Amino acid sequence: MTRDLLWVDSRAGLAVGAAMFALTGWLSPFYGLSRELLWIMGAANVGYGLYSGWLFTRRRRKRRAIVVLVVANATWALGCLVAAVYFAPVATVFGVLHLAGEGLIVGSLAALEWRARDVLATSS
Structure with missing residues (x-):
């Protein structure tokens, strides 16, 4: 179960990143946020998704x-x-909720992964 944290982190990051890239034109006015910010968010999510996915596939992790x-x-x-x-002040309620929600979800993943860091580092 603990090892699945990396899988969840990877899939969530990749899914959110892909959605941000695919829907930027629609999300920008809906969120009241610039396309550039949404592209940065998408790229960051894909980056985290790739890194945690790479960790998930490793037999041994440091x-x-x-x-x-x-x-x-x-x-x-x-x-x-x-x-x-x-x-x-400039974003819509949906934009603010997305930013806050993503912060809470990613922060929760960080806390869970921190608590499980020793198991995640030694699982095979």
């Missing part, structure tokens, strides 16, 4: 590689929450 993922996820979560506050 603890340091898991910690890198946790720090990256925690940083992204904080960035999303800061962006939700920063863009609140």
Whole structure:
């Protein structure tokens, strides 16, 4: 079950990133956020998805590689929450909810992966 955290992290990142890329033209006015910001968000999600997916496929993982993922996820979560506050005056409620929701979800993944870091580092 714990090893599935990496699979969930990967699939979520890839799915959200792909959706951001595919729907940028529609999401930009719906969220009240620039296309450039949505492209950055999509690229970050795809990057996290690829890295956590790569970790998932490894037979052996170094603890340091898991910690890198946790720090990256925690940083992204904080960035999303800061962006939700920063863009609140110009974004729609849906844009703010997306930013805040992504921050909470990615932050939760970071917390779960941090608690499971030793198991994730040694699972095969």
